[in-house]
Amino acid sequence: xxxxxxxxxxxxxxxxxxxxxxxxxxxxxxxxxxxxxxxxxxxxxxxxxxxxxxxxxxxxxxxxxxxxxxxxxxxxxxxxxxxxxxxxxxxxxxxxxxxxxxxxxxxxxxxxxxxxxxxxxxxxxxxxxxxxxxxxxxxxxxxxxxxxxxxxxxxxxxxxxxxxxxxxxxxxxxxxxxxxxxxxxxxxxxxxxxxxxxxxxxxxxxxxxxxxxxxxxxxxxxxxxxxxxxxxxxxxxxxxxxxxxxxxxxxxxxxxxxxxxxxxxxxxxxxxxxxxxxxxxxxxxxxxxxxxxxxxxxxxxxxxxxxxxxxxxxxxxxxxxxxxxxxx
Ligand code: TRP
Numbered sequence: 285x286x287x288x289x290x291x292x293x294x295x296x297x298x299x300x301x302x303x304x305x306x307x308x309x310x311x312x313x314x315x316x317x318x319x320x321x322x323x324x325x326x327x328x329x330x331x332x333x334x335x336x337x338x339x340x341x342x343x344x345x346x347x348x349x350x351x352x353x354x355x356x357x358x359x360x361x362x363x364x365x366x367x368x369x370x371x372x373x374x375x376x377x378x379x380x381x382x383x384x385x386x387x388x389x390x391x392x393x394x395x396x397x398x399x400x401x402x403x404x405x406x407x408x409x410x411x412x413x414x415x416x417x418x419x420x421x422x423x424x425x426x427x428x429x430x431x432x433x434x435x436x437x438x439x440x441x442x443x444x445x446x447x448x449x450x451x452x453x454x455x456x457x458x459x460x461x462x463x464x465x466x467x468x469x470x471x472x473x474x475x476x477x478x479x480x481x482x483x484x485x486x487x488x489x490x491x492x493x494x495x496x497x498x499x500x501x502x503x504x505x506x507x508x509x510x511x512x513x514x515x516x517x518x519x520x521x522x523x524x525x526x527x528x529x530x531x532x533x534x535x536x537x538x539x540x541x542x543x544x545x546x547x548x549x550x551x552x553x554x555x556x557x558x559x560x561x562x563x564x565x566x567x568x569x570x571x572x573x574x575x576x577x578x579x580x581x582x583x584x585x586x587x588x589x590x591x592x593x594x595x596x597x598x599x600x601x602x603x604x605x606x607x608x609x610x611x612x
Contacts, residue, residue: 288313289424289458291322291364291415294341295332298348300490300560301469301479304533306430309464311353320422320592321354324364326371326414330407331395344575346585348492351571356584364418366589369596373417376603378410380443380450386412389435416440421596423456428463451606455599467533472506475522493568496561503527503557514546524549527556534559 290310298307310321325342332338342363354361364370386392386409396404407414419427419440427437437460444455469479473488483489490502508523516539518525528539534556535542546552574581604611 285316285318286426287320287422287424288317288426288428289320289322289419289422290428290463291324291327291418292345293324293328294338294345295328296341296481298345298492299479299481300492300530303352303492304467304469304530306463306466307349307352308466310349310359313464314354314359317426319359320424321349321359321361322364322418322592323349323362324418326364327411330405330411331399333403343578343581347571347574347581348567350574350581350584351567352492356587360588360591361584362588362592363585366585367421367592367596369421369593369600370414370417373421373596373600373603374410374414376447376607377413377416377420377443380447381413381416381439385439385442386410389439391432391435412436412439413443416443419458420444420455421599422592423595423599424458425456426461427458428461430463434460447603447606451603451608454602454606467529469530469533470522470526472502472526475507475526490560492564493571494564496565499561499564500554500557503553503560506553508549508553512549514543514549514552516540516543524552527552531556531559534563 292302292307310319313319323342323345325338328338328341346361346363349361350356389412392409392411395408399408415436416439419437420443427440429437437458441457441459444457448454448457471477471479471483471488472490473485474483477483479489481489487502487505488507490499494502506523506527508527509521511521513521514524514528515521516525516528524543525539528542531537531542531552532539
């Protein structure tokens, strides 16, 4: 079975856009691949420096991943810092990529420009080396990523090919694949922008763990369009179309079909809120259960780390041998 690696950073709470757009497909696709799902906490250190924050977010994100249905019997869910081979291979990757290549990464240029008055960690610059290690350790063939990460996959391929030509065939050269994208969920207050953690306010964001009253309130306040016709038309009616698409994703119907059942905005808003509440109810229940049983959660993560280490340590060993580092 194809080995697939997906990773997510534990920064900020998971929202409906993350879930319906991507995470839901981790779950629905897990039986068709040999899936490794990493919570990449070390990457989060590039932008977080307060003690305790990353660990808590990591725990919560792990609970969310199991709550949405990643099955520990089928998929390997692990935390990056539990698998020390990531950091170890990362150094080797840093020595296989050039300063010039890293300087051309648009994500580094954007992120460092935004942080002009803040501390810019060197890790923000060398980030692609750690990401290459994440991927190459697992001999992953396919890495489903969005457009913003494609350049990082390209550099990973370049690093893998350079390493293989310097030291002999060692790494699988991975390729970026289009993730199966689900719904394109837009900000409820700004339906022309994607629902995103980096929005300036979170009134247009629905979090996976929002309680039903908060969810309903956010939908009732959703920005709509100026006329009063309910029809699915992303270009001319972004607000209404977003509600239709969300309700469609939550119920498995088509947006057009849903549109035909409404003549007014009010009921569309509240029904969409209700549909999302129902969609999230079992996830929230499972989340609460998991968070109240830390021992179980830890044991799931320990099993994931041990499976991940089994593969990662063999790959690291292979890399050391290819280079010809002196064995102990
Ligand atoms: N850089 C990715 C992001 O910001 C997260 C990531 C880290 C990742 N390592 C990865 C994604 C390996 C895919 C494979 O979204």
